[in-house]
Amino acid sequence: MTRNSLTPKTARGARTLEKILRAAEAEFGERGFHEGSIVGITRRAEIGQGTFYLYFKTKEAVLRELVLYTSRQLRHYLSEQVIDVDDRLAAERIGFRAFLDYIRAHPNLYRIVQESQFVDPDVHRAYYEAFAEGYIEALNRAGQQQQIRTGDFSVWAWSIMGMMHFIGQRYLLWNEDRELDDVVDAVLDLMVHGLERPA
Amino acid sequence: MTRNSLTPKTARGARTLEKILRAAEAEFGERGFHEGSIVGITRRAEIGQGTFYLYFKTKEAVLRELVLYTSRQLRHYLSEQVIDVDDRLAAERIGFRAFLDYIRAHPNLYRIVQESQFVDPDVHRAYYEAFAEGYIEALNRAGQQQQIRTGDFSVWAWSIMGMMHFIGQRYLLWNEDRELDDVVDAVLDLMVHGLERPA
Structure with a gap:
């Protein structure tokens, strides 16, 4: 079972992606998936919602x-x-x-x-x-x-x-x-x- | 870690409880806890909502x-x-x-x-x-x-x-x-x- 992963084209893009994932780890880990939210993730990652949606739709x-x-x-x-x-x-x-x-x-x-x-x-x-x-x-x-x-x-x-x-x-x-x-x-x-x- | 379990006083009560639990096993197993519902459980168990609430509040x-x-x-x-x-x-x-x-x-x-x-x-x-x-x-x-x-x-x-x-x-x-x-x-x-x- 393989799945394609996101691979940002620039180093800056890779850093932002990593920030989002680390924020998601904290958000989902502490609040659970159902309680966790995209707003919670962007707040922890200190990025705007617009930036988030460049990487993920949901x-x-x-x-x-x-x-x-x-x-x-x-x-x-x-x-x-x-x-x-x-x-x-x-x-x-x-x-x-x-x-x-x-x-x-x-x-x-x-x-x-x-x-x-x-x-x-x-x-x-x-x-x-x-x-x-x-x-x-x-x-x-x-x-x-x-x-x-x-x-x-x-x-x-x-x-x-x-x-x-x-x-x-x-x-x-x-x-x-x-x-x-x-x-x-x-x-x-x-x-x-x-x-x-x-x- | 121990927890008290429900223990119905009559054989009929025990049968109803078992019916509810088997129905819940199917409901939560097939639909998941979040999608699953009390209505789904009572329908599968073929009991009324009132009966359900004699056993469980949530x-x-x-x-x-x-x-x-x-x-x-x-x-x-x-x-x-x-x-x-x-x-x-x-x-x-x-x-x-x-x-x-x-x-x-x-x-x-x-x-x-x-x-x-x-x-x-x-x-x-x-x-x-x-x-x-x-x-x-x-x-x-x-x-x-x-x-x-x-x-x-x-x-x-x-x-x-x-x-x-x-x-x-x-x-x-x-x-x-x-x-x-x-x-x-x-x-x-x-x-x-x-x-x-x-x-």
């Missing part, structure tokens, strides 16, 4: 673009963190911790992505499918290099994404009652060794 | 009760499926498959539970916390009986719940492009053995 269109933008930003951030890490299991730990740090810096991300399914189910799905694609590729590569077991990498990628999503929700957004490093250790312990008792 | 209140009801129903169904299964790893497989079957029979469940976070974040969270509680207990018991490794069972329970949630979303609700039994096998393979290559 509130729905901003949310769609925001989800695609967020997806690119987060994936770029995570791949930067593990770019020099050759071993997959080490990369899993670093990437997972980086994911939690990113969520902490963008506490509205979950709400926005989850709410997008009620506005545009395709873009919500595209968000996760883009992640899965990169993840499956990474597991495949690690399997070929014998860094991990061989297995059903598609199902495994979706499983691991599910772990990360729920752990972020529970231990970061809902109740940070545990040291995040301990939580990451415990998830990795399960992901690497599984439930089975050693023979 | 649309929000029905959604809350529906989420709590769904949580109890699903947990009851899953525990029935594994009641005679002594081994935890066998129970994981049977329970996971049963979860997918339940989702197939109630395709609106995900949408309703997920949408509830934008209406009443507490009840959305309570839905998952009730699951986690039972899950942690089951893992603890299995650990004591040496059916699985000992570990951080809270983090593991949330991790496994995340796996199941994402797998249901991807391989059942979004795209049933794989045999579900194969998907369950692949998830169990990861959950039981982990990513690490055998020594």
